[in-house]
Amino acid sequence: MFKSIKEKLILIKANLENQTHVSIANYLLECIENKKTPKINECSKESFCSESVITAFAKKYGYDGFKELAIRIKVETEYYNWSSLTNIGQNNKNSYRNLIDNSLNFIDTQENKIMELINSIKKAKNIYAISCYQQLFNTELFISELNLLGYNGHFNYQRKLNETWVNRVTNKDTFLIIAFGLDNQYVINFYNLLKTKTDNIFIICSPSQEHKFDKYSQIITVDYWERGTFLESTRSSLIMYLMSYIVYNL
Numbered sequence: 001m002f003k004s005i006k007e008k009l010i011l012i013k014a015n016l017e018n019q020t021h022v023s024i025a026n027y028l029l030e031c032i033e034n035k036k037t038p039k040i041n042e043c044s045k046e047s048f049c050s051e052s053v054i055t056a057f058a059k060k061y062g063y064d065g066f067k068e069l070a071i072r073i074k075v076e077t078e079y080y081n082w083s084s085l086t087n088i089g090q091n092n093k094n095s096y097r098n099l100i101d102n103s104l105n106f107i108d109t110q111e112n113k114i115m116e117l118i119n120s121i122k123k124a125k126n127i128y129a130i131s132c133y134q135q136l137f138n139t140e141l142f143i144s145e146l147n148l149l150g151y152n153g154h155f156n157y158q159r160k161l162n163e164t165w166v167n168r169v170t171n172k173d174t175f176l177i178i179a180f181g182l183d184n185q186y187v188i189n190f191y192n193l194l195k196t197k198t199d200n201i202f203i204i205c206s207p208s209q210e211h212k213f214d215k216y217s218q219i220i221t222v223d224y225w226e227r228g229t230f231l232e233s234t235r236s237s238l239i240m241y242l243m244s245y246i247v248y249n250l
Contacts, residue, residue, distance in 0.1 A: 005072045006032055008061055023047035024057050028073060035077050038070045064160055075133050075181055103238050106223065107245075113218040114242070117174075117202045118249050120217065124174035124200075126152045128165045130190050131178040138236055139178050142243040149250055159186065166193050171200055179205040179212070180222075180235065188212050204242065206235075 009032075012025040027046040031038045043066070044051050051066075058069040107114075121127055127146055131139035139155055146153035156162055169175055175194055179187050194201060195215040203210075203219040210219060222238050 005069070005076055012061070020047060020049050020053060021057060023049070024054060028069075032073055032077050037074050038066075040066045040070075062157070064158075068159075072133060100234070100237075103223070104241060107220075107238065107242050110220050113220050114246065115249075116218050117176075117220070118246055120174045120200060120202065121146070121151060121246070121250060124151070125170070125172040126154060127174045127176065128169060129153070129155045129176040129178065130159075130162050130165075130187055131155070132181050132184050132187055134181045134232060135178045135236065135239060138240050138243060139176075141240075142247065145247045146250075149247070151250075162190055163193075166190055166197065169194065169198050171198050173198065173200065175201045177201060177203045177205070177213070177216075178239075179203065179209045180239075181232075184209060184212070204239070 006029070009025045009029050012021055013029065016022060024043060024047045027043050028038055030036075040051050040054055043054050047054070055065050058064075058066045061069075063069045063072065127143070129139050129143055136157060140157065143153035143155040154165060156165075165175075175198060177187060177191055177194075191201070191213065199215070199217065201216045203213050203216050205213070205219065205221060207221050207223050210221065213219060220242065222235065222242060
């Protein structure tokens, strides 16, 4: 199961065998608590260790380096606003159910776009996917289910490997871009390389991200029917509905 960076840091802090890692985890948890973006020079001073040790720490726990770790913390801090949650009364529960129903209906209105993606997957030699942080788990599961159905789906948790796919892709392949949240510059950078090599690109994104894409086969948007403060798990459920719908119709 995918763990948030906060969960990882709490586990690291509880393991007293490596005091340097405990100190680094403490600094990063304080950044999360205070909604502050971590800085490697500050972390070095607070943890009494070199920046190279901090870089090694980040890589040990699955990140390309401290910069990627800091971005992940920024994303979670700004996107998972636990303090905004309040007790939900029955009326609010009904409103939430209506929001989910209407949001699913909004996805269903894009049937023609979704079917074009499904048909592209059926004909593709390979299906590649690059995802933002929030949707890594959903995207990995989606590609895994494509593989179970016999399609050549490809997805990397280690983002540095994605460049190989961009260099390899042809118009016989289908490329899927998943763009939500705050960390999309990485995704956009790969998209800008990708669009010079193929037209067979499908985008799944929020309305706020649409303007960043100017060349694609189709763009499918997923969003709340009405704006409000909700957990990121709500959006993830909507995206998984879309992905499951695609798999179901293959």
